[in-house]
Amino acid sequence: MATSILWQIRAIAATDLRLRLRRPATLWLILILSGLAYLFIRDPDTGTGLMVVDGARALYTSQVVAISTAGLAAFLLTFAGFYLTSNTLRRDLLARTGAIIAATPVSSGTYLVGKFLGGSAYLGLVTGAYLLNVMAMHLLRGEGPLEPLTYVVTYLLALGPAIVVVAALALCFECIPLLSGRLGDVAYFFVWTVLVAVGAIAEGRGAGRFLDVMGIGFIMAEVHTVANAQNIAIGVTPFDPRVAPWVLPPISLTLGTLLPRLTTALFAVPLLLVARLFFHRFDPARVRSGSQTAGGDLIRRVSGLIKPLTRIVSGVGARLVTAAPGALRPVLAETVMTLCQAPLVLLAWLGVLTTTLVAKAETVTHAVPMALSAILAIALADLSTRDRAAGVQAMLFSMPRLKPDYARIKLGAAALLALLFVLPPALRIAVHAPGAALSLLIAAGFMAALASALGFLTRTPKAFMGVFLLFLYLVLNGAQLPALDFAGWNGVATGSTRLGYLLMTLLLAGVAEGKHRWDLGREG
């Protein structure tokens, strides 16, 4: 019996891993990680170091490179890791293998454990690929011998709990109907910010070190133990060349070091139990449809209440589509359909419109664009991927001109939808801050192009959600940086900022179009 369960877990985890590794996205990810390893471990002659303590550069020993790169990877791994692994049940639904799995003797618990291990193994392998790149960079820039064991132990301690907890969180979110769609993707962004905050606040001390999923507190504590410094910076940081470099001794493997990390990793267990509680086991009466709309009874009920409004939009939209010139017709039809099939987006639009009309000018300039970014992230995410997921793309391609113009139509619809949202606040902002209004209009185009480009590249809305939410985090935390003020809400955007985002928008639009043409070329 136990052997049979182990065999089942092995089959599920191995297949899950195999399917993930065969996605082109994995190759991209490994290439990005290689680039990051190169960027992080810079030549000290450039005046920047990987770890700087009170102005002194830490020598590039195996321990310093390992702990610093693990700390930097923790941010990406815990963030992108969720979006990379939170599609395992959905894959079985889309592949229409769920019912067959449900009819096998595999228990729901065994299935979820297998899926969890598959997700953990994938994140572990990605981390392993990153680690290999880091060690290769050590050979290039290291200032001490390469000690593979030091690297492996440090990565296991720093990132091991993050890998298993994020894999469990992804599975848990997928099992809970309300969190299994784009709403969950946005919700995870807030969970992630809490994880960052908890790690940073705890700094590896007290009870907080048991909650340090990201390992930031653990890393800071390890450095503090030997450095007792005021300022510790990890990442590409300028150092004072007059201060002598210092050496970080190896991590001491005591019970006090191991126990908190092990305890943190065990958070995966209650998360898996919650997942088991909500798992639908592909029961058609419980499973949500393959669409990527946010789920839950409450949302369904609210959507039901707004239905009369969508009927009006649908009616008016149908007339507009008929009256529109030929090239604009499919763009308009796509936009109307987006609004009608997601009544909550329509409700959000009404909310934005009302707030724009009644709120103070300052709120409209700063808070409304912020809220708009989150709303548009949800509204735009699946616009370029939903046809394929619903299996209607081939049918659409049989319509005149739709196949060659598909990317342009999707991009146009995304831009029009974004414009619908940003135009009212932009008009009001333009009265007192025309620059900010222009930024907002460019931001609408930028978001539409980013959603389209990533949608065409990865064929999943998750990539856009992940990338854009991470970008949003940087924007919120870099309020003083003009380069990050993409929508003008921080009030520091310059003409160059606007020009930069406009050029990026054009580039991303080109990527979407190019990828579509490439796909068509491959089809022959």
Place this chain on the structure above:
Amino acid sequence: MLKLDQVTKRFRGGVTAVADLSLELGAGVVGLLGPNGAGKTTLMQLIATITRPTRGQIHFQGIDVLREPETLRRQLGYLPQDFGVYDNLTAFEFLSYFGGLKGITKRGRIEELLELVNLHTVAHRPAATFSGGMRQRLGIAQALLNDPALLIVDEPTAGLDPEERVRFRHLLSDLGTGKLILLSTHIVSDIESLAGTIAIMRQGRLVTCAVPEDLLRGARGQVWEGVVSSAEYEQIRGRLKVTRAVRQADGVHARAVSPVQPFATAMAVEPDLEDAFVRLMQAGT
């Protein structure tokens, strides 16, 4: 072998897919016939433990399936109607995966099944390159992995070409004795030569469950054939269930189901299963 007792399945929103259905089946091939929306797929899902009934009981070989679903799942082969494959897996990997889930560890069994469904030459090709028929055959192979005592196949011949359909019928009839094969379809010819028992469903209810001979006997004297003009044919089609019509030089050779002689030239003929099915559907409307 399989016993369903007053099984009802009501979905959220009030749709009743299966209503008070009671049925007792022994070993052999059972054809489940019914028009689209009759509740066949939901019934199959209930028996396959994919979903639970709102009310009623299901027993297989004396075991309460609702209480011990895993006991049935160990002896179950299931091919759903809306079934797919992972495009990135090869046929061999796909079967190995489901073999793993079913506790089949022998590589030989997978190779044997690939040969049985004639996919052995493409065993290491990604399923993305497979035609609809090849995918369907792969689905059939996975359903047979554990040599099931209960095989449930829902619309299995959809997507198969005529040659493959014949091969599939032979495959089912060769599966051996002592098993219950439940085959759902709305195409009568799929089960005509295969099923020892036929259950007919309409609007979630069981209309009848009988051996084909009984169904044919019931339709005897109610199936008519004759030659009519095109104008007459249009008239007949409006008021009768026409099961076949062929336009020829002398008129339309029409075959219809009716309790009384439907037109002057009509002659009573021997019914086939399609006629019997149409008669039962007609009787309930």
